[in-house]
Amino acid sequence: MGRSPCCEKEHTNKGAWTKEEDERLINYIKVHGEGCWRSLPKAAGLLRCGKSCRLRWINYLRPDLKRGNFTEEEDELIINFHSLLGNKWSLIAARLPGRTDNEIKNYWNTHIKRKLYSRGIDPQTHRPLNSAPVPAPSPGNNNNNNSNKRNNNTSTNTKTDCSNKFEMNVQSNRPVMQLVPEFIMSTGRSIGTDKNHNYHSPSSAEDSSNNTSGSGVTTEEAHQELNLELSIGLPQQPRIINQKPAAGGSYQFFGANTNNNPSTGAAQTGAACLCYNLGFQNSKLACSCSSNPMPMSTIITADNNLHRFYRPPLDS
């Protein structure tokens, strides 16, 4: 059972937009603002499908579009976000101001794929091309096999190696996590971005503005196996994160641990705990990986900084 068409196909133009059509669309949106795409064409005097108008505006006419070539920095950001998010172009675009999902998707397919191949990296898995294939995901373990479906609202968080907890001795004030300028992620699974768990701060201006359908980045992201070595040009120095937890006496974030958000009282699990307890309430994305050889977590903060934390040996 398919959807009904969003417009009458017989009376709509298709193909490339003319200058006049562009002007009509721009003028209409200038006056009335975005939205209500279905009724827009008629109101604006356009013989176009609403969908087509929306696409034209978002991908081409929007005044805040950056245009021009991608910078090396943007390349690396895209690669890193793709390694975490997969083909979630809209999520990636939300983190690259002035770039559209379509633009990034095209750029990925025409440039970055080739670039990664030339580095000997599989662009889908981000693993070396000649490495062993990724084992098939077990049921319940979200891998990348379903990444193009929105809102896979299954449970979040790491299901592998859940017993591998790590606690911080707050009293001793020992540094418990090591912040590293470059990361070598061996295996990563299960990114927590569930809105119910505050993985993604609703107070983030950027997030709310991009959270167009109410789901935004708050979908559970299946996280594929990773094995990459990347140098990331950080826009600024990562902050030191040796902080006391916001509540309670210990950090517990490797594996499917839970505790309560002291502000909201809501239960949060896994990577969400990590974000919160380390003071990254505005973080966009967190990934905790408890697998060998080096358990680690990654947080992408609101300023697009990547923060990587390795769990030190338990006896350190």
Added chain:
DNA sequence: AATTCGGTCAACCGCTACTTA
């Protein structure tokens, strides 16, 4: 000069999630 080929990217298509009646 004509043709072929490959790369690029704007636009379309089909699908799903969300909203509303």
Added chain:
DNA sequence: TTAAGTAGCGGTTGACCGAAT
């Protein structure tokens, strides 16, 4: 509760252009 409508997403297509032959 359910069905229909709407918005948005990701994959795909095809027109266009420049380089190579």
